[in-house]
Amino acid sequence: MSAVPYPREKSIALLTDMLRIRRLEEKAAELYGAGKIRGFLHLYIGEEAVAAGCMPAIAAGDNVVATYREHGHALLRGVPMGAIMAEMYGKREGCSRGRGGSMHLFDAARRFYGGNAIVAGGLPLATGLALASLLKKESRVTVCFFGEGAVAEGAFHESMNLAQLWKLPVAFFCENNLYAMGTALARSESQTDLCIKAAAFGMATLKVDGMDVVATHDAATKACAHVRSGAGPMFVEFQTYRFRAHSMFDPDLYRDKKEIEEWKKRGPIHTFSARLKAQDHLSEAQFLDIDARVMREVDEAAALAEAGTWEPVEDLTRDVYTT
Amino acid sequence: MTVTYREALRLGLREALAADERVFLMGEDVGKYGGTYAVSKGMLEEFGPERVRDTPLSELAFVGAGVGAALGGMRPIVEVMTVNFSLLALDQIVNNAALLRHMSGGQVSVPLVIRTSSGAGRQLAAQHSHSFESWYAAIPGIKVVAAATIDDAHGMLGAALAEPDPVIVFEYPALFETKGELSAGKVDIAKARVRRPGRKVTLITYGASLPKALKAAEELDGEVVDLRVLRPLDTQTILESVRKTRRAVVIDESWRSVSLAAEVAARIMEQGFYDLDAPVARVCSEEVPMPYARHLEEAALPQPEKIVAAARAIGA
Known part of the structure; x- marks a missing residue:
């Protein structure tokens, strides 16, 4: 067990961030069971170290593009938990006014461009956001999160080529949780080393342990610095695992239960907590205190969503066009 | 002034690039080749490679990049060589360009202009001759216009760039050699x-x-x-x-x-x-x-x- 190389305050913030995602999603799952949240709900539980490590490395002026498993990314980008929960409820107070739901969280003011539920659909978008920054000579980085399932799509290959060809300021953060819905990487890809795919475009790459928030944070910091320096795009593979099924509809029959248990031993929250405790940066009482604070935030978010209002049906056709 | 439909398109494009720094053109062979139909001939030399960008044959990525660039504050003109090829980019046109505004609860707009050519009449056979205007016209969130006259060939692009939402401009190679008088005024993209x-x-x-x-x-x-x-x-x-x-x-x-x-x-x-x-x-x-x-x-x-x-x- 290696020591965490950060000041205590920074470590506690990372831990708190992971807990905020975990507790938000546990509550969302509970509310899904209660029928308050409908549609698809894709939980990130198990993968929290990726978003928690990356988000503090991304500047406020940068752009973020994410997938349909993006509750954690939106939350740590600064979208209020209540606005996320209200969105899952379909309420007007939601961050997309109830038009998007769990898969389409947006916050333009925080430069959070979704919430994209077409696998690899965010990559061309991120490439274009980066092109705009290049043309406007901004020092903005665009960070694009996507799962390993996306590497099978043409959009991945086309975007990687375009980004590298034009040296665009975009960081491609691949969250490899080993399963594209129910299909294991090895059952769908002839080349399972994702960095080799990126390297084929001449792109700089990094492969990191996605269960370790220190590793993810350091990698994201390095990648953002590389991109911001004007050296062109970078691809980072975060090797991670989701503990829950693909969505609430998924009976999870394609994975060995033992495999899930093995990965859970590497769970990002308890392993990081253990390291902090070992170096006296955290006590059990302090952990419980943080958790209690997070739970209060979650309860308040759920209460806000519950008390939220429904958009009047007369407004149904608004926001299809700007004018 | 008497011009051909092709010259009218070129004039409109040139004016659009000259009028607004945020406007840029990207697509296959728009630069060094001079445009498949020679519409963008001379533009690379005049406006430079930053604003006249040759793309790889990646319709999905460069149309999607147009969507992203529009979100990022630019006014991209994306040229897709023919409407048949636009099907390779359909995901980005429908799932992103057309839907982003609504999905985000009205937070973002996508001021993207796609120019593409449509129609038959030049013996280009089945994969270069179809008319899919109605497919695009079926999608809420985008505007679709068709330039059938010299004035529209000239003016529709500028009108499309003034829109805050995605516009697809259809151009017709069968009409490229038609000649007519170009009037000075602007055209609307609201009325038949x-x-x-x-x-x-x-x-x-x-x-x-x-x-x-x-x-x-x-x-x-x-x-x-x-x-x-x-x-x-x-x-x-x-x-x-x-x-x-x-x-x-x-x-x-x-x-x-x-x-x-x-x-x-x-x-x-x-x-x-x-x-x-x-x-x-x-x-x-x-x-x-x-x-x-x-x-x-x-x-x-x-x-x-x-x-x-x-x-x-x-x-x-």
Whole structure:
């Protein structure tokens, strides 16, 4: 067990961030069971170290593009938990006014461009956001999160080529949780080393342990610095695992239960907590205190969503066009 | 000034690039080659490689990059060589360009302009000759326009760039050599236009079928309505003309089934039924992939004789 190389305050913030995602999603799952949240709900539980490590490395002026498993990314980008929960409820107070739901969280003011539920659909978008920054000579980085399932799509290959060809300021953060819905990487890809795919475009790459928030944070910091320096795009593979099924509809029959248990031993929250405790940066009482604070935030978010209002049906056709 | 349709497109593009620093052009062979149809000839030299960008053959990525660049504050013009190729980018056009505004609860706009060419008539066979305007016109969130005249070829691009939402501009290679007078004024992309007044029948069309409809109208004393804007349709102009002539033929170069012609006919039924003296007729392309052989291609397309026959059949 290696020591965490950060000041205590920074470590506690990372831990708190992971807990905020975990507790938000546990509550969302509970509310899904209660029928308050409908549609698809894709939980990130198990993968929290990726978003928690990356988000503090991304500047406020940068752009973020994410997938349909993006509750954690939106939350740590600064979208209020209540606005996320209200969105899952379909309420007007939601961050997309109830038009998007769990898969389409947006916050333009925080430069959070979704919430994209077409696998690899965010990559061309991120490439274009980066092109705009290049043309406007901004020092903005665009960070694009996507799962390993996306590497099978043409959009991945086309975007990687375009980004590298034009040296665009975009960081491609691949969250490899080993399963594209129910299909294991090895059952769908002839080349399972994702960095080799990126390297084929001449792109700089990094492969990191996605269960370790220190590793993810350091990698994201390095990648953002590389991109911001004007050296062109970078691809980072975060090797991670989701503990829950693909969505609430998924009976999870394609994975060995033992495999899930093995990965859970590497769970990002308890392993990081253990390291902090070992170096006296955290006590059990302090952990419980943080958790209690997070739970209060979650309860308040759920209460806000519950008390939220429904958009009047007369407004149904608004926001299809700007004018 | 007398110019060709192609020159009008080029002038419009040049003016758009000159008018706004945020405007840039990207697509296959738009730069060094000078544009597949020579529309962007000279632009690379004039505006430089930053703003006139040759792309790889990656329609999905560069159209999607156009969406992203629009989100990022630019005013991209993305050229897709032909409408058949645009199908490779359909995901980004539908799932991102058209939906982002609504999905985000109105937080973002996508001021993207896609230029593409459509239609048959040059023996380019099945994969380079189709008309999918109606597919795009079916999608809420985007605007679709069709340039059938010199003024529209010149002005629609500028009008499209002034829109806050995605616009697809259809251009027609079959019309590229047509010549006409270019007027100085700007064009709108809101209204259909009566291109020829007449009394006996309304011929409603768009794009490359416009000259054919105008020719047929000579024989019929027909009134010709050029739809121009395919989404949202200007139903009012159609109904006003039908109220006058009491007969309508819709001419559409796309396949008949589930076509724009079907939509126009349905709207006349819904809102102009009691103004009609006869059922609405349609002249569309035959439901066959576009053949290569010249006589078969001609037979597959709407032609002035077919339009005249269809109008006669409903008593015009």
